Amino acid sequence: MGEAETAEQLMRSRYSAFVLANGDYLMQSHHTSTRPLKEKKTIVKWAKSVQWIKLEVTEKVKGTENDTEGTVTFNAYFYEKGKVEMIHEKSTFVKENNTWYYLGYAKN
Template sequence: MNCYCGQPKTYANCCEQAHKNIEKAETAEQLMRSRYSAFVTANGDYLMQSHHASTRPIKEKKAIVKWAKSVEWIKLDVLETTKGTENDTEGTVTFKAYFYENGKVDVIHEKSAFVKENNKWYYLGLSK
């Protein structure tokens, strides 16, 4: 079975690696995919850990986990990645995350900004 993020690997050989050690997410796209899988598995600790300290919504953790558990995640489509390689310190990933909520399919369409500090990628928020 493919990982929740859509990669042709098992969860254990893909996003779970980053969930256990954030440094395993070697690119901005890998971090973004691991964050999607963290929403699917309602892994609030990883969502907070992978969110940059300057924008981390600590007070919203319980609400985020509750919402993540309340929807049925369908799939992730990565549309574009700019920079964000192992050798970069910043990058963006544009994606669509599909989910089923309140009887209908909805989608999060976002261009996310990422930054690499101390050899770890972090989600900053919406790209400007």
């Protein structure tokens, strides 16, 4: 995967990594200050156990090529144990050394 130029591009590439259960990319694209290395196996196991349906981006704040921070709000739909479930998250991203990273959930 090429370098993400915007926070949304990184968010979408991370969604793809969940669909593919690509734990290495999920860790690499997660900021070192919040990177959940101990949970990597659990995250990969869960990502493989569900059937991903679709991603909807509902809001973006900053996160352009010219910003160093931004948030992306999204809904990710998946089947788990025969039911459609949804993750709703406002994700925070930061750009360091020209590279975007996922920092974590926005506080509000």
